Amino acid sequence: MTLKAAIIAGTRPEAIKLIPVHAAFSMHPEITPTLIATGQHREMLKSVFMAFGVEPDLSLDVMLPNDRLSNLFGRIMHVLDAQFMEQKYDxxxxxxxxxxALAGALAAHYHRIPVAHIEAGLRTGDKWAPFPEESHRRMIGTLSDFHFAATQNAAMALLRENVTTNVVVVGNTVIDALLMMNKQIDLNQSKYQSEFPQLRNKARRHVLVTMHRRENFGQGIEDICAALRIISETYENCTITVSTHLNPAVREVVTERLGGVAHVHLMNPQSYDRMIYLMRNSWVILTDSGGLQEEAPSLNVPVLVMRDKTERQEGVAAGCARLVGTNKARILSDFQTLWSDPAAYQAMCDAANPYGDGTAARQIADHLVRFLLK
Structure with a gap:
């Protein structure tokens, strides 16, 4: 008996976290995985596949410029419905x-196909933060048959929602991906060194910045940029690299506020391998990204989280991340603490990673195959 699994990825973070799962199924000849790329983030998704040397089995390419969420969701539902009608997945x-993720789960539900949710149980308790992701997670949770939680906290969140069946704590597959990519970077150090000249001066402290959250659009992004400008002007031995998201709501503000500022380098979003290289060589990371909150502790790099709430409280509790929001004064205060207090900085570097040991993908594949073959 050969089982068929559809693995649905639409965005860069999804691809990063699902490629190790796709690879883990290669250890199980009794199941055939189909990697389906919806193309929700077309160019950034493509760069992840290239970095890992992976080709999706099916590319759907649904994204349109400046698209509305409702229109995007409808197109993904339409193309996945047709795929699930043609292919009978287990x-x-x-x-x-x-x-x-939500469209994939709902389309599968309509076809009575079991749904496995990876990174299940993340919650802030506020449906508007992050928006719309918090609501998506809750809805996917009600549709799913298998819930793979990254941490015990996430599993407990599901339990509070009366989800008690097939909840398995496995760690986060982003750690699997990170360890895979670290090996590749180690073999090609000279290539990466030549691509980022701003990192060559080891006497300078390198700060990596990413921002893209919808709830930070407008004043939030403005305040972050203001804080970064003050940092660049105040700390002479500091170099700031900003990975500038392609969304015009972010890109236009960042370019206007930080373009041409001394020691601030604006870059397009980087491929996954280059991003990991930047993270490895950073003194601190300022981000509103969920994935970077999980990856940085494995690289012993402190994270200042530019959000008011995070569904990844484990990092804050462990001491490897601090919530600073988008408030300019708070960002500058916490940055100053780390800059001037070596003990506080080192404590964040030394904090244990609460997100797993790099075996999550294998655990997921083993559990699904074992359960489906019953």
Whole structure:
């Protein structure tokens, strides 16, 4: 008996976290995985596949410029419905909280196909933060048959929602991906060194910044940029690299506020391998990203989380991340603490990673195959 699994990825973070799962199924000849790319983030998704040397089995390319969430969701539902009607899958695997993940889970549900949710149980308790991801997660949770939680806290969140069946704590597959990519970077150090000249001066402290959350659009992004400008002007031995998201709501503000500022380098979003290289060589990371909150502790790099709430409280509790929001004064205060207090900085570097040991993908594949072959 050969089982068929559909693995649905639409965005860059989804691809990063699902490629190790796809690879883990290679250890199980009794199941055939189909990697389906919806193309929700077309170019950024493509760069992840290239970095890992992976080709999706099916590319759907649903994204349109400046698209509305409702229109995007409808197109993903339409194309996945047709795919599930044509191919009789034994399980559909979705990851996280995007429109692709919710559409994949709902389309599978309509076809009575079991749904496996990776990174299940993340919650802030506020449906508006992060928006719309928090609501997506809750809805996917009600549709799912298998719940793979990254941490015990996430599993307990599901329990509070009366989800008690097939909840398995496995760690986060982003750690699997990170360890895979670290090996590749180690073999090609000279290539990466030549691509980022701003990192060559080891006497300078390198700060990596990413921002893209919808709830930070407008004043939030403005305040972050103001804080970064003050940092660049105040700390002479500091170099700031900003990975500038392609969304015009972010890109236009960042370019206007920080373009041409001394010691601030604006870059397009980088491929996954280059991003990991940047993280490895950073003194601190300022981000509103969920994935970077999980990856940085494995690289012993402190994270200042530019959000008011995070569904990844484990990092804050462990001491490897601090919530600073988008408030300019708070960002500057916490940055100053780390800059001037070596003990506080080192404590964040030394904090244990609460997100797993790099075996999550294997555990997920083993559990699904074992359960489906019963």
């Amino acid at each position: 399980v559909v695997i979705v990851q996280g909280d995007t429109s692709t």
